[in-house]
Amino acid sequence: MQQGISLKALWQLFFAFCKISPVTFGGGYAIIPSLEEAMVNRYRWCKRDEILDVLSIAQTIPGSVALNAAAFIGYRVAGIPGVLAASIGMLLPTFLIVLVLAVFFIGIKDMPQVRWALFGIAPAVVGLIMFAGLRTIKSSVEDIVCLFLMIGTFLLLLLTNLNPIIILILGGTLGGVLGWIKYKKNEKNKPENDIKRHSADQ
The missing domain is CATH 1.10.287 (Helix Hairpins)
Known part of the structure; x- marks a missing residue:
């Protein structure tokens, strides 16, 4: 565990991944732009070329790429408490979203507005993944x-x-x-x- 872990750092990890978690549509790679913005530009927990290394390690480990990346960064920033803070931050929003959808989706799934929203989300996710791929090409190739x-x-x-x-x-x-x-x-x-x-x- 790292020395001098502060409560502020744990809250920052928790809230940073709470914000990133809802954009994990289409798999973990959709989070790359948000992950880079938070980890590199805002909090400076990683260097830009290290994001790809984190995702490469997260991909080779069983489980969700996004959750593995959160745990890896959390440990780097604040040891085991950082793993817990980052992992809970990544899991909590999606858990609540899935819970709400499970309760209400059956009743609204046939509404035209819902179908249109899902129709628009699909290509947006593809765009996020393509953007992430182009950004990683610059640092990996x-x-x-x-x-x-x-x-x-x-x-x-x-x-x-x-x-x-x-x-x-x-x-x-x-x-x-x-x-x-x-x-x-x-x-x-x-x-x-x-x-x-x-x-x-x-």
């Missing part, structure tokens, strides 16, 4: 290898029935191998670069 990994993953999901977890594991394994090769290559070239730099200084 750093070179040609990352680009090919992204395109390959898209094609595997589109053309095969391969489990997304398997694709994530393959991507992580391939990324780790390529990163290790790149690291060893840089280490091998480092003495040569140091010699050239030393000669240039003289």
Whole structure:
């Protein structure tokens, strides 16, 4: 647990995720714009490029992406109490919304206004996910290898029935191998670069 955890930090985590929770239409990735705004711009709990890392970890763990991300950030900010505050903040609004819908939806589901609202929500969710995808491309596709990994993953999901977890594991394994090769290559070239730099200084 982190030292010096304040009640203010716990309330901030709770209310931040209470505000984010209602926009989790269509799955956890729809929260990326709101998550970035709160975590990076307002509270500065994460750096912008760390949001994608948080979501990548949250995706590989069983359960809701949004809830996993909330727990991860909550722990980073305030340890175990932060996990509880962020998780409750993420769960409470959706629980209340589902409870209200469960009580009233059966009676209003055939109303034209409700059908029109749902008709408008669906493309809006797609827009949120597309926006989130474009924002994450900027921070995750750093070179040609990352680009090919992204395109390959898209094609595997589109053309095969391969489990997304398997694709994530393959991507992580391939990324780790390529990163290790790149690291060893840089280490091998480092003495040569140091010699050239030393000669240039003289």
